[in-house]
Amino acid sequence: MEIQIIADSCCDLTPTLRRVLRVRTASLTIRVDDREFTDDESLDIPALMAAMKQSANAPATACPAPEVYAAMMAQAPMTFVVTLSSRLSGSYNAACVGRGMALEADPSLKICVLDSESASAGETRIVMLLRDLIDANLSFEEIEQRARAFIAPMRTRFVLEDLSHLVKNGRISKMAGFVGTVLNLRPLMADNGHGEIVCLEKIRGTANAMKKLVEHVAAETADAARASLVLVLSYCNCAPRALELQRDLLASCAALKDVIMVPTGGISTVYADDGGVVLAF
Secondary structure (H helix, E strand, O other), X not given: OOEEEEEEOOOOOOHHHHHHHOEEEEOOEEEEOOEEEEOOOOOOHHHHHHHHHHOOOOOEEEOOOXXXXXHHHOOOOEEEEEEOOOOOOOHHHHHHHHHHHHHHHOOOOEEEEEEOOXXXXXXXXHHHHHHHHHHOOOOHHHHHHHHHHHHOOOOEEEEOOOOHHHHHOOOOOHHHHHHHHHOOEEEEEEEOOOOOEEEEEEEXXXXXXXXXXXXXXXXXXXXXXXXXXXXXXEEOOOHHHHHHHHHHHXXXXXXXXXXXXXXXXXXXXXXXXXXXXXXXX
């Protein structure tokens, strides 16, 4: 029987990945002042970034309505849904409500909603896992068990180059943002294991931050078998930097079998901002 994968639009995808993974997307929306952007394949990312830079306010985001999720879930007998961390967005809760609506209309459906406890590259990595498990013809129940077991230890790490968004949304003070900019500080951020964002350290200069990021990944994967892990690297408007980071990761981390690069979509661009990179493994 057919098993479909649905992800909210914080799951970063290239057209090729979207086709290979056979994933459907539930779009979030982004509001910058009086402009609204739908985070779908037609989104003009440069226009979104320009609007964010010109605005004195933080962008506001809205998750898909439960009815949107329910309608998508009804399109297949079995469904896996991957959402943004429930600590960062209401997307997970909306999908859970949508699941209830879909099951009320058709109790024969099988629907699993997965809180990624991550975002961006993390969602992409989970969708890749789901596709592999589905194509291996595992049962719905075994796929769910393995997916949940994968999410628990998955790590998300990211480096921000532009601190202005953190100032606008109140995560850091204007003075801290000013000092960080003057001193050329780059925060190395991470998930805390429960889907919340924490700052691991602040490094002076982008090049040093990238080196430190590679060191973190090498240390955190040191006990894994050689060539046993796939890492997803999302990048915001910085393809040359991402290519160099991909090369350094593969050279320094023996456990990595591959590093999949993907540009950020709309929601991930809001989080990472210009020049940011996000890793999940």
